[in-house]
Amino acid sequence: MNSELLIEIGVEELPSSYIKPAAQDFSGRICSRLKEVEIDFGKVEVFYTPRRLAVLIRKIEMYEKKKKRRVFGPPIEEQVSDRGKPSKAAIGFAESYGKNVKDLGISERKSKKVYFIEFEDEPRSTKDILREDLPSIIESIYFPKKMRWEETRFHFARPIRWIVVILGKKTLKLKIAGVTSSRYSLGPRFYSSSKINLTDAVSYEKTMREKSIIVSFKKRKEMIKDGITSLLKKGEILIKNEDLLDEVTNLVEYPVVFRGHLDKEFVKLPKDVIITAMKEHQRYFALEDKKGNVRTFYIGVSNGGSDNLKEIAVNNDSVLKARLTDARFYWTEDLKKPLGDRVQELKGVEWHSGLGSVFDKTKRLILLSLHISRILDRGNKEIIKRGALLSKADLVTNMVKDGKEFTKLEGIIGREYAIETGEQKEVAKVISDHYLPRNSLDKLPSTTEAIIVGVSDRIDTLVGSFLAGEEPTGSEDPLGLRRCANGLLRIILKFKLSFDLENAISKSILLFKSQDSISIKTDIDNIREKLINFLMARLLTILAKRKTRNDISNAVLSVYRKDLYVATSRIEALSKARGSMDFEKLVTGQKRVANILKGIDNLKTEVDENLFDNNAELKLWNQVKDTKKNYYDSMREHRYEEILKILLSFRSYIDDFFDSTMVMSENKEKRDNRIKLLVEVRNLFYYFADFSLIVIEKKA
Amino acid sequence: MYYQDMILKLEKFWVKNGCILMQPYNSEVGAGTFNPATFIKVVQDEPYKTAYVEISKRPKDGRYAENPNRLQQFYQFQVILQPAPFSVIDIYLKSLKSIGIDTKKHDLRFVEDDWESPTLGAWGLGWEVWLDGLEITQFTYFQQVGSINVRLIPAEITYGLDRIAMFLQRTDSVLNLKWSPGVLWKDIYRESEYEFCVYNFKEANVDMYRELIEKFRNEAVKLMEKDLVYPAYNYVVKCSHIFNILDARGAISIMERRQFINMIRALSKTVARRVVKRKKMEIES
Numbered sequence: 001m002n003s004e005l006l007i008e009i010g011v012e013e014l015p016s017s018y019i020k021p022a023a024q025d026f027s028g029r030i031c032s033r034l035k036e037v038e039i040d041f042g043k044v045e046v047f048y049t050p051r052r053l054a055v056l057i058r059k060i061e062m063y064e065k066k067k068k069r070r071v072f073g074p075p076i077e078e079q080v081s082d083r084g085k086p087s088k089a090a091i092g093f094a095e096s097y098g099k100n101v102k103d104l105g106i107s108e109r110k111s112k113k114v115y116f117i118e119f120e121d122e123p124r125s126t127k128d129i130l131r132e133d134l135p136s137i138i139e140s141i142y143f144p145k146k147m148r149w150e151e152t153r154f155h156f157a158r159p160i161r162w163i164v165v166i167l168g169k170k171t172l173k174l175k176i177a178g179v180t181s182s183r184y185s186l187g188p189r190f191y192s193s194s195k196i197n198l199t200d201a202v203s204y205e206k207t208m209r210e211k212s213i214i215v216s217f218k219k220r221k222e223m224i225k226d227g228i229t230s231l232l233k234k235g236e237i238l239i240k241n242e243d244l245l246d247e248v249t250n251l252v253e254y255p256v257v258f259r260g261h262l263d264k265e266f267v268k269l270p271k272d273v274i275i276t277a278m279k280e281h282q283r284y285f286a287l288e289d290k291k292g293n294v295r296t297f298y299i300g301v302s303n304g305g306s307d308n309l310k311e312i313a314v315n316n317d318s319v320l321k322a323r324l325t326d327a328r329f330y331w332t333e334d335l336k337k338p339l340g341d342r343v344q345e346l347k348g349v350e351w352h353s354g355l356g357s358v359f360d361k362t363k364r365l366i367l368l369s370l371h372i373s374r375i376l377d378r379g380n381k382e383i384i385k386r387g388a389l390l391s392k393a394d395l396v397t398n399m400v401k402d403g404k405e406f407t408k409l410e411g412i413i414g415r416e417y418a419i420e421t422g423e424q425k426e427v428a429k430v431i432s433d434h435y436l437p438r439n440s441l442d443k444l445p446s447t448t449e450a451i452i453v454g455v456s457d458r459i460d461t462l463v464g465s466f467l468a469g470e471e472p473t474g475s476e477d478p479l480g481l482r483r484c485a486n487g488l489l490r491i492i493l494k495f496k497l498s499f500d501l502e503n504a505i506s507k508s509i510l511l512f513k514s515q516d517s518i519s520i521k522t523d524i525d526n527i528r529e530k531l532i533n534f535l536m537a538r539l540l541t542i543l544a545k546r547k548t549r550n551d552i553s554n555a556v557l558s559v560y561r562k563d564l565y566v567a568t569s570r571i572e573a574l575s576k577a578r579g580s581m582d583f584e585k586l587v588t589g590q591k592r593v594a595n596i597l598k599g600i601d602n603l604k605t606e607v608d609e610n611l612f613d614n615n616a617e618l619k620l621w622n623q624v625k626d627t628k629k630n631y632y633d634s635m636r637e638h639r640y641e642e643i644l645k646i647l648l649s650f651r652s653y654i655d656d657f658f659d660s661t662m663v664m665s666e667n668k669e670k671r672d673n674r675i676k677l678l679v680e681v682r683n684l685f686y687y688f689a690d691f692s693l694i695v696i697e698k699k700a
Numbered sequence: 701m702y703y704q705d706m707i708l709k710l711e712k713f714w715v716k717n718g719c720i721l722m723q724p725y726n727s728e729v730g731a732g733t734f735n736p737a738t739f740i741k742v743v744q745d746e747p748y749k750t751a752y753v754e755i756s757k758r759p760k761d762g763r764y765a766e767n768p769n770r771l772q773q774f775y776q777f778q779v780i781l782q783p784a785p786f787s788v789i790d791i792y793l794k795s796l797k798s799i800g801i802d803t804k805k806h807d808l809r810f811v812e813d814d815w816e817s818p819t820l821g822a823w824g825l826g827w828e829v830w831l832d833g834l835e836i837t838q839f840t841y842f843q844q845v846g847s848i849n850v851r852l853i854p855a856e857i858t859y860g861l862d863r864i865a866m867f868l869q870r871t872d873s874v875l876n877l878k879w880s881p882g883v884l885w886k887d888i889y890r891e892s893e894y895e896f897c898v899y900n901f902k903e904a905n906v907d908m909y910r911e912l913i914e915k916f917r918n919e920a921v922k923l924m925e926k927d928l929v930y931p932a933y934n935y936v937v938k939c940s941h942i943f944n945i946l947d948a949r950g951a952i953s954i955m956e957r958r959q960f961i962n963m964i965r966a967l968s969k970t971v972a973r974r975v976v977k978r979k980k981m982e983i984e985s
Contacts, residue, residue, distance in 0.1 A: 015812035147825040149841050149853045190804050302807035312807050315832030318872040322768045348953040
């Protein structure tokens with residue numbers, strides 16, 4: 001016999017980002033508990049709004065499965081003469097459980113035969129199990145932050161105000177956080193939270209809809225999307241924002257969209273400022289025209305209120321106006337001073353405890369950027385210098401400082417102020433773009449100068465944090481250094497920046513050392529090594545995400561990691577070569593070489609052709625000599641396909657060599673000579689990658 | 701509805717709901733929470749209800765009376781219900797109704813806002829209440845006050861009176877609020893608002909305030925040693941206000957900011973501990 005179960009937890013408004021994960025966690029916990037006690041159930045639906053988390057389970061069995069339980073008793077004493085007759089121990093065992101000897105079973109346990117009695121427990125009802133387990137399941141729902149609010153000191157994200165538990169047609173009574181469950185849900189606030197009588201579980205969604213609550217997230221989202229589309233006028237484009245859509249969907253129980261209007265006087269403010277005020281502060285959807293200009297209209301989503309939308313829209317307009325009036329106040333105040341004049345003020349802004357101010361960082365940033373520009377031989381020095389100097393100046397402007405409404409726009413505000421106060425466009429671009437990418441989905445900087453300053457800024461941040469002993473450990477990464485490193489690597493790979501990273505890091509360390517205000521306590525050589533290892537680990541993850549095999553990456557990175565662009569080009573070439581027949585055999589050969597050479601020091605003397613016994617030795621040696629020059633030339637010129645061609649050409653020579661030669665000859669001279677030959681071969685390969693690290697899958 | 705009538709109605713509503721009607725504190729505060737009628741009473745952890753207007757000073761928020769709703773001095777209406785009643789939100793919504801806000805006709809939203817006052821060592825979970833996109837109230841269930849866990853969890857309801865009045869009177873600038881028949885907000889406050897902005901941003905004597913905050917801190921410490929909790933707390937409140945002025949003057953570096961905040965929090969913590977201890981002794985005797 002089965003039925004339907006509905007549980008609705010009614011709460012005061014949950015934070016919108018908590019809702020979906022919490023609802024899913026809730027249903028997951030119920031389901032796993034049901035599975036644990038073996039109660040079968042069918043389809044599970046999850047519903048949620050800011051004020052309710054609900055789970056509807058169909059075809060739920062009313063009882064747990066019957067479970068057999070065995071109690072084991074004494075072993076069978078087989079040496080007993082009158083076989084078949086149970087021992088006294090067995091009789092005693094049976095009687096102690098109120099059973100007859102006939103009820104005893106026999107089973108093998110630890111290679112002994114023993115008696116057992118089987119019990120069949122009365123299955124518990126789903127009702128009883130739920131009544132017992134629901135409180136702890138509900139309290140264990142995960143939320144980033146929880147609170148207490150009543151006497152039982154229940155722990156939840158916001159106060160629980162009602163609970164509905166309906167199994168079949170019956171209310172299941174239980175008490176949680178001082179609230180007794182019932183069949184009554186509550187309506188939306190805009191209808192004074194009137195009582196809703198839920199007659200059964202299955203009609204939950206429908207009943208709630210009749211009372212103006214859309215319990216399905218998907219349906220609310222659709223309503224908003226359709227609503228927005230219907231409000232767009234010709235030539236208007238919605239600035240897409242999936243996150244905002246999800247957030248707004250979880251801020252309302254019954255969405256109604258409206259069209260709002262922005263005063264033209266604000267259009268002079270930067271587009272990003274307007275969008276931020278609309279999106280981040282007011283949760284409105286911003287619109288633009290085909291040229292990308294922000295429109296003076298927006299679309300808002302109201303929680304109900306459909307019969308008074310005009311007034312709601314007008315009220316929202318004035319809130320937006322006040323917000324932007326504030327932005328305009330910052331804007332005018334800030335522009336009273338050219339951006340360049342603010343750099344000195346950065347002395348008062350601490351960059352990192354013990355590592356000086358943002359002004360100090362700016363000074364290092366200029367020098368490191370110029371250094372990297374030099375070794376890359378790219379970028380306009382003047383623009384780099386000016387851009388780096390101004391890159392952090394907006395941190396002390398009214399618009400950005402103190403973690404206010406527009407703080408997130410750091411860089412962008414700097415760019416706008418730079419342009420307004422007469423800086424070159426390219427300099428302004430450095431200010432905004434050196435922060436890119438801000439996260440893994442963000443775009444990359446678009447000018448050479450911004451790229452160079454961005455790279456330098458990240459190296460400086462990483463070096464500084466490592467010097468301060470704040471490298472990420474485990475899942476802890478409070479300074480966002482992984483994100484910082486990922487950004488650095490993405491830029492290097494995307495723009496094919498070929499430079500000596502070790503050198504750049506050393507330079508950065510030197511810049512920190514030469515700064516008076518800093519006392520560095522850690523071992524500096526160790527820091528460089530640690531940081532490079534950290535970057536390699538990040539690189540491996542990035543490459544793995546691009547479907548590069550780890551063994552291939554490791555083969556290259558274990559012999560070479562100076563210049564990451566070079567390293568990744570080698571990895572790419574190697575990945576391409578992998579899969580050819582020759583390649584596999586080549587790797588096998590190299591593994592053999594590596595095995596033989598394990599523990600053997602480099603031998604000083606040269607290979608002596610006169611000591612060769614067979615043709616295969618000579619041919620391999622000739623191949624080394626013939627290709628050497630081209631090989632190293634190609635290496636210098638980064639012609640990796642050529643290199644792999646050369647290396648692959650060794651395949652047959654190495655195979656022949658091993659087929660016809662005993663390396664470990666009894667003759668010491670010959671043996672050493674052969675080893676020397678193999679060392680020559682190995683060194684050649686090793687210069688490119690450690691092939692012995694490559695995994696060759698055995699084919700079935 | 702005139703501004704003054706709105707205040708009267710709220711006072712009447714909450715008195716009807718069992719609150720003691722208090723008055724604003726007599727020293728500058730940044731929020732109603734600083735009033736001992738909240739800070740000290742809540743720490744005592746006993747059933748308690750109060751309501752009062754608080755004139756809150758936020759030097760940094762001043763806009764020379766040019767912004768429609770940003771000011772260096774706000775009118776707040778503060779309500780403390782300890783413990784928070786089961787239907788506290790419904791009661792709050794009724795209070796809105798009592799001043800003429802028909803919540804059925806508007807977009808009412810409770811938007812997550814985890815309130816924190818670092819200087820008071822206080823935090824709680826709750827919301828900004830939005831009415832048609834306008835933040836009209838801060839609603840918080842205190843979890844900790846004076847760095848002490850509260851047992852009898854209170855609800856703090858802080859109405860932004862200026863904004864609510866603007867909403868009710870359908871005016872989009874605080875300047876034009878009708879305070880009483882024939883008197884506008886700007887008639888009363890425009891001059892002082894402007895002058896305080898000039899003072900806070902440009903004229904406040906940084907050296908004097910730096911000296912004062914040090915002296916006031918020492919005074920608070922000294923008074924605590926003599927077990928004079930209320931006078932000591934009064935100096936904590938003063939330190940907090942001076943900190944806000946120095947901040948508005950742009951005289952505080954990020955490092956200093958942290959030091960000042962830590963200093964004031966340490967003071968309020970001492971006060972809170974003393975209050976708790978005194979309460980315990982009272983119960984025991």
